[in-house]
Amino acid sequence: MKDRNPNKLLDEKEMRAFAMTADGASLIEIAAEMGLSTKTVGTLMKSVKTKLSVENPADITKLAIRYGVTTTDPKTRS
Structure with missing residues (x-):
C-alpha cells in the first residue's frame, strides 16, 4: 500500500x-x-490531491486526522 503521509x-x-x-x-x-x-x-491543492491520492475535502480531512495534521474532530462538530 502506498504511504500517503x-x-x-x-x-x-x-x-x-x-x-x-x-x-x-x-x-x-x-x-x-x-x-x-x-x-x-x-x-x-491539485498537487496535494495528486501526491496523496485524494479527491475531495472529506478525504483530505480524514487523512489529516489520521496523521495528526489537524485538531479537527468530526465527533465534536455541530
Missing part, C-alpha cells in the same frame, strides 16, 4: 494549504491567509 510528501506551502483545507477553510480563505491568488492555491 502528508508530513513526508508535501512541501511547506502544500502542507499549510492541506491543513487549512482539512480544517474547513475555503480556497478564498486559504489564498487570503497565505497571501496567494486563488489560482495558485488551486494549483497547490
Whole structure:
C-alpha cells in the first residue's frame, strides 16, 4: 500500500494549504491567509490531491486526522 503521509510528501506551502483545507477553510480563505491568488492555491491543492491520492475535502480531512495534521474532530462538530 502506498504511504500517503502528508508530513513526508508535501512541501511547506502544500502542507499549510492541506491543513487549512482539512480544517474547513475555503480556497478564498486559504489564498487570503497565505497571501496567494486563488489560482495558485488551486494549483497547490491539485498537487496535494495528486501526491496523496485524494479527491475531495472529506478525504483530505480524514487523512489529516489520521496523521495528526489537524485538531479537527468530526465527533465534536455541530
